[in-house]
Amino acid sequence: MSSTDRPDASSHLPQPDPNSNDDSNANETSAADHSSDIEGVLDLSVADQRIPGGREGFVEIAHLFITEADRLYGVIATAIADSDAKHLQLNAHTLKGAAKVFGAQFLVDAAFALEDRGERGNLSDVEPLLARLRHEIDRAQTALRATLD
DSSP states (O other): OOTTTSOOGGGGSOOOOTTTTOOTTTTOOSGGGSOSSBTTTBOHHHHHHHOOSHHHHHHHHHHHHHHHHHHHHHHHHHHHHTTOHHHHHHHHHHHHHHHHHTTOHHHHHHHHHHHHHHHHTOOTTOHHHHHHHHHHHHHHHHHHHHHHO
């Protein structure tokens, strides 16, 4: 995907809701009711569209993501340490797909950068990309945990 095909960072920033003065639906069960965008980290309206089962489905998938993101990070870090471009590409791609479910665009972008390096077989100087990935995983997990409270 070229940089021109990607949405810019402003495309997933919170947009003002002209009806936001109405609190009457505060106890609804969909994921997006917590916020349509958690501090610019997640776009839960995307999750509402992609995850079946309402709140129960969201909670189940969110818990899976929280654990699997850490596991995938470990596999990605190991692939980098072992200079294993194929496993780097495969696992970064998997993490990217999981992040897309929650509209976690910054995490998607971080995973894509490593996926691309793995696909091209270029593992030189990937440490900053790995650090960025860890940071974005942490942000996404924190935001998801906030929706589960």
